[in-house]
Amino acid sequence: MKTRFVAAAVALALSVTVLSACGSSSDSTGGGDTELTVWIMKDSVADDFLTRFERDFEKRHSGVRLDVQIQEWEGIGEKVTAALASNDAPDVIEVGNTQVAQYAASGGVKDLTDKVGELHGRDWLPGLAEPGKVGGKQYGIPWYAANRVVIYNKDLFAEAGITEPPTTRADWLADTRALDKGKTQGIYLPGQNWYTLAGFIWDEGGDLAVRSGGEWKGALDTPEALRGMDFYRRLQALGKGPKDSDEAKPPQAEVFAKGDVAQIISVPGGAKIVEQANPELKGKLGFFPVPGPSAAKPGSVFTGGSNLIIPEASAHQDAAYQVVKALAGKKWQTDMARLMSYVPNRTSLAHVIEDNEGTAAMAAGAAQGHATPNSPQWAAVEATNPVKGYMTAVLTGADPAKAAEKASASITKTLGS
Incomplete structure (x- = not known):
């Protein structure tokens, strides 16, 4: 994210390889071996968070392997734009909340409007949810926020x-x-x-x-x-x-x-x-x-932060959605907010950082968050x-x-x- 008022810069690229076994468990993505790539911005989350997320995700999705790669922010806009236009795009990408419209305009981002209810969209922070919505369709799923x-x-x-x-x-x-x-x-x-x-x-x-x-x-x-x-x-x-x-x-x-x-x-x-x-x-x-x-x-x-998008060119959109759903869900939102002093994507989760005076003040303000x-x-x-x-x-x-x-x-x- 280009600014953006997060204590850490927002620029990481995370490559996630998902190998799911057919019918292995109720949490499995199914459908045989699948290789899934996800980009997230550098310094968005600590290595410890990523390690624990990988282990948990692998446990819940039989046959899954997560391969995390770090990528610098400089030049990421051009790289994402090129990836969305390619036939070999990542399956999930973290983007700055104010960048969703730019990428959605290319036509290369999957419409996730039908997932809003399942992801508790009515509870999302407006400053994260609104930039992810373009032309009445939800392309970006709120991940985390920070504000002044x-x-x-x-x-x-x-x-x-x-x-x-x-x-x-x-x-x-x-x-x-x-x-x-x-x-x-x-x-x-x-x-x-x-x-x-x-x-x-x-x-x-x-x-x-x-x-x-x-x-x-x-x-x-x-x-x-x-x-x-x-x-x-x-x-x-x-x-x-x-x-x-x-x-x-x-x-x-x-x-x-x-x-x-x-x-x-x-x-x-x-x-x-x-x-x-x-x-x-x-x-x-x-x-x-x-x-x-x-x-x-x-x-x-102003709400700075990140959204998660799924490219249209992803060959594994169902599996990609499972990663988005997990990262945007209550368990990992709570973990990330406490570890990174971020505001969770849901207003109802603001209490998880109330024991920290600074982040509690930030969470209170986040309820009145806006985007450019x-x-x-x-x-x-x-x-x-x-x-x-x-x-x-x-x-x-x-x-x-x-x-x-x-x-x-x-x-x-x-x-x-």
């Missing part, structure tokens, strides 16, 4: 007299103003953290782009999106974050580690990086979901990313409406190419 939360310095909150994390955007602004005094930054929020902006826009009922009459159009210039940008502007002003770069320049974890910043917006795993940079902060960091307009529910967040516009051309929008330029323009004094109109026109042009 607020990481805060407990000592600085206590010094400001704040005893409980805020649960509304109004309270969040008020608390951040109280924290932004003297040498302390209320929040470190770079000017081009556009995934965070997207959440504020979704909270207002807007979007980055919308589809109407079969055509995609940029939507940053709608009243809803402009309100989301205005909230971002007010929050960003309560710190010293650069207005012309994102959270990677400079790395915001390093800035936070200096000890004079009260909050950052990051995946929970960012706290580990902070603690590595400044061990004195270990045990002093807390987490809470990004607040929403009301206390009734957390704010909207489900267009095959969205990757091209991100390549030039007019959203970032728009944000910098507004934060440095440009007229928001005019800047939004310009950025929306750029998005529309790219999505229509």
Whole structure:
């Protein structure tokens, strides 16, 4: 997955060889010897998880052998596209949740709509399920998710007299103003953290782009999106974050580690990086979901993560589905969430990570998860990313409406190419 807010990069390729004996057990795929290949992204899961999954799958499917291969992310998009068009495609592939539309557009991905009920689709996280659904058909099966939360310095909150994390955007602004005094930054929020902006826009009922009459159009210039940008502007002003770069320049974890910043917006795993940079902060960091307009529910967040797809060119689609079903099922979702600090694909499984403050906050926010516009051309929008330029323009004094109109026109042009 190209971003994407998972503590680990998402890029592994897993080759799975399935040799199932005919009529060997009730769990067997049947039909004689079958060789099955599955690609999953590097660092998605630990070796220990893969080993245990292989052994369990082999036990439940007589004659099955799993051959796991690791593959780098660089160039994987071109490789997947080529594989989908070939006669020798893998049987299961892990893809970034926002990439499903791009691959489905090729016509080389199997429609799994008839499996949604069996896989408890009504319980899936929206931010994973929605990108996997294209034209009313479910091509991608949600696997795991990660999203941003607020990481805060407990000592600085206590010094400001704040005893409980805020649960509304109004309270969040008020608390951040109280924290932004003297040498302390209320929040470190770079000017081009556009995934965070997207959440504020979704909270207002807007979007980055919308589809109407079969055509995609940029939507940053709608009243809803402009309100989301205005909230971002007010929050960003309560710190010293650069207005012309994102959270990677400079790395915001390093800035936070200096000890004079009260909050950052990051995946929970960012706290580990902070603690590595400044061990004195270990045990002093807390987490809470990004607040929403009301206390009734957390704010909207971008859901990064992975889906599983089955190529049309797979010669063993029934056997491939058994691997997908197992990986997306309760047993391995629970195991993976606890081991990797991911959010499971089902909302009803959020409790399995409640004993970890960071992942619990992430799971609470995941229920309000969204994905970027489900267009095959969205990757091209991100390549030039007019959203970032728009944000910098507004934060440095440009007229928001005019800047939004310009950025929306750029998005529309790219999505229509």
